[in-house]
Amino acid sequence: xxxxxxxxxxxxxxxxxxxxxxxxxxxPSPTVTERIVVALLWAMAAITIAVLVxxxxxxxxxxxxxxxWSFLTESPRRMGREGGVLPMIVGTVLVxxxxxxxxxxxxxxxxxxxxEYTAEGRLTAVIRFGADCLAGIPSIVFGLFGFVFFAxxxxxxxxxxxxxxxxxxxxxxxxxxxxxEAIRAVPYAYREASFGLGSTRWQTTLYVVLRSALPGxxxxxxxxxxxxxxxxxxVMLTAGSALGLPDSLFDSSRTLAxxxxxxxxxxxxxxxAYATAAVLVMAILxxxxxxxxxxxRFIARGGHHA
Amino acid sequence: MTDAxxxxxxxxxxxxxxxxxxxxxxxNIGIRPRSITAIIGPSGCGKSTLLRCFNRLNDIIKSARVxxxxxxxxxxxxxxxxxxxxxxxxxxxxxxxxxxxxxxIFDNLAYGPRVHGMRDREELEMIVExxxxxxxxxxxxxxxxxxxxxSLSPEQQQRLCISRLVAVEPEVLLMxxxxxxxxxxxxAHIEDLMRKLAEQYxxxxxTHNMQQAARVSTETAFMLLGELVEFGDTTQIFQxxxxxxxxxxxxxxxx
Ligand SMILES: Nc1ncnc2c1ncn2[C@@H]1O[C@H](COP(=O)(O)OP(=O)(O)OP(=O)(O)O)[C@@H](O)[C@H]1O
Ligand SMILES: [Mg+2]
Numbered sequence: 001x002x003x004x005x006x007x008x009x010x011x012x013x014x015x016x017x018x019x020x021x022x023x024x025x026x027x028p029s030p031t032v033t034e035r036i037v038v039a040l041l042w043a044m045a046a047i048t049i050a051v052l053v054x055x056x057x058x059x060x061x062x063x064x065x066x067x068x069w070s071f072l073t074e075s076p077r078r079m080g081r082e083g084g085v086l087p088m089i090v091g092t093v094l095v096x097x098x099x100x101x102x103x104x105x106x107x108x109x110x111x112x113x114x115x116e117y118t119a120e121g122r123l124t125a126v127i128r129f130g131a132d133c134l135a136g137i138p139s140i141v142f143g144l145f146g147f148v149f150f151a152x153x154x155x156x157x158x159x160x161x162x163x164x165x166x167x168x169x170x171x172x173x174x175x176x177x178x179x180x181e182a183i184r185a186v187p188y189a190y191r192e193a194s195f196g197l198g199s200t201r202w203q204t205t206l207y208v209v210l211r212s213a214l215p216g217x218x219x220x221x222x223x224x225x226x227x228x229x230x231x232x233x234x235v236m237l238t239a240g241s242a243l244g245l246p247d248s249l250f251d252s253s254r255t256l257a258x259x260x261x262x263x264x265x266x267x268x269x270x271x272x273a274y275a276t277a278a279v280l281v282m283a284i285l286x287x288x289x290x291x292x293x294x295x296x297r298f299i300a301r302g303g304h305h306a
Numbered sequence: 307m308t309d310a311x312x313x314x315x316x317x318x319x320x321x322x323x324x325x326x327x328x329x330x331x332x333x334n335i336g337i338r339p340r341s342i343t344a345i346i347g348p349s350g351c352g353k354s355t356l357l358r359c360f361n362r363l364n365d366i367i368k369s370a371r372v373x374x375x376x377x378x379x380x381x382x383x384x385x386x387x388x389x390x391x392x393x394x395x396x397x398x399x400x401x402x403x404x405x406x407x408x409x410x411i412f413d414n415l416a417y418g419p420r421v422h423g424m425r426d427r428e429e430l431e432m433i434v435e436x437x438x439x440x441x442x443x444x445x446x447x448x449x450x451x452x453x454x455x456x457s458l459s460p461e462q463q464q465r466l467c468i469s470r471l472v473a474v475e476p477e478v479l480l481m482x483x484x485x486x487x488x489x490x491x492x493x494a495h496i497e498d499l500m501r502k503l504a505e506q507y508x509x510x511x512x513t514h515n516m517q518q519a520a521r522v523s524t525e526t527a528f529m530l531l532g533e534l535v536e537f538g539d540t541t542q543i544f545q546x547x548x549x550x551x552x553x554x555x556x557x558x559x560x561x
Contacts, residue, residue, distance in 0.1 A: 119368050189405035193467070195366055197474055198395035199377055201423040206419070 063278025087245045091253030095227040107175030115183045135173035142170045143237035158252040162240025171224035182216020212287035222291040314339040320374035331532040337397040342509045344523035351529045353512040354393040398471035402483040404463035406455035414455045418474035437473040441465040461492035482509040
């Protein structure tokens with residue numbers, strides 16, 4: 001940044017100059033402070049990116065060489081020392097997909113209720129407090145609850161369904177909160193315009209509010225997908241760790257993250273552990289990129305300037 | 307009392323409370339059909355509140371409570387068979403800031419007809435064309451109906467919002483400071499448009515701009531602190547006010 005030239009200043013008395021010099025030594029001039037702040041912020045951002053790149057690079061470097069076509073399309077043999085991770089990919093997709101399919105409608109509906117259909121009051125405070133508490137509970141506790149309630153009490157056993165229901169509970173607060181924020185960000189003027197044209201509250205919610213809030217809501221959903229994919233503790237206790245391809249949603253199935261945990265923890269195969277991690281990382285990257293692309297397309301079409 | 311049918315809209319003993327705050331005090335006013343009625347008054351006197359009574363848009367504010375009567379073509383809008391949806395369709399509103407939906411131009415115009423059940427694509431296209439013609443936007447926009455409505459200029463956006471109302475075939479247009487976000491040229495254009503629309507619609511406009519009220523309206527209402535101080539012919543209100551407060555306000559000596 002360049003400063004505009006200024007007219008020469010009148011001469012300053014020597015005593016003043018000394019005082020000024022002392023003040024400057026105590027406190028750097030605004031431009032210097034500004035430079036230091038910019039440099040610090042830049043360094044912090046650089047560190048963040050560097051760590052990210054390092055972790056991803058390290059995993060891909062060690063894992064990618066072992067990610068072959070057969071690794072992706074075969075079942076594991078000898079507990080995962082040999083063979084691939086096809087059942088884990090299937091298990092991960094089913095558990096995660098089902099969890100989000102269950103949690104997203106419930107979460108978005110809750111957010112709509114909180115923002116559009118009810119006045120702020122004790123009930124909304126209780127719901128919000130409940131969601132926040134839910135968000136703070138460690139996943140292993142969700143796992144335990146899922147095991148006791150879904151697997152045993154409801155008799156679903158260690159199964160994809162038990163795992164998905166448990167994960168759904170776990171990501172629900174994220175979806176509620178992000179949806180709520182996205183919905184609140186929709187300008188009030190859109191609602192007025194819609195009501196003014198004679199639409200009902202439901203039509204306004206559906207065609208105007210949710211439509212405008214969609215990018216924000218999908219951010220929450222993508223975060224939830226990521227969290228579900230990488231969860232281990234909760235699925236270990238509810239979806240189990242069967243190695244074979246599941247026949248139905250009532251079968252146990254091991255997810256990729258859990259498989260990685262076993263391979264690494266029990267020292268089964270370092271190469272396959274890295275390969276599994278590489279598959280996981282790439283899946284998460286792909287989902288994020290896809291979501292990003294989807295959002296850009298949506299925004300471009302609607303002309304949403306926000 | 308005069309014949310109810312003489313008025314398109316008629317409010318009698320209308321009171322509105324926001325919680326305990328008495329925002330409209332015993333308002334009696336009759337709006338003549340196919341004319342432009344202006345509501346003027348200092349900020350916070352209840353102009354928007356009154357306007358929003360006519361299409362019951364205050365209903366979405368939880369704390370608002372209304373007493374009194376408003377007749378639309380002689381039928382009580384609060385108690386008779388006119389449903390809320392039907393009422394807002396007949397009595398449309400244009401807002402201070404142009405508020406097109408973040409959709410395409412076409413979808414903005416088709417929004418109203420669609421929520422009222424219209425699905426036929428050809429008919430929708432015809433409605434879109436006619437409502438754009440009504441606000442003289444058709445020639446400018448006919449080749450880019452799929453462009454985002456938010457990419458238009460503020461004036462075009464406000465015209466689009468008026469077109470969007472025309473698309474649901476209203477009878478009354480309520481306009482709440484429709485030009486306050488526009489420059490003087492755009493304001494003059496919208497005023498021309500209002501004069502043209504008044505041949506077919508009943509228009510009620512809230513404005514802070516006294517010259518605007520004097521230019522476009524046939525009748526003017528002056529409000530102060532929730533009360534309707536004076537209501538009459540625009541020329542009379544501006545040149546010959548009966549109330550001292552009206553005189554102070556229109557001569558710019560208020561406050
Ligand atoms: N939703 C609300 N809840 C409580 N009070 C309100 C609400 N809306 C408006 N008011 C109050 O009612 C009074 C009238 O408001 P209104 O918006 O009708 O005034 P106005 O004449 O349109 O003012 P302006 O010229 O600034 O638009 C104001 O004192 C305002 O503070
Ligand atoms: Mg107002």
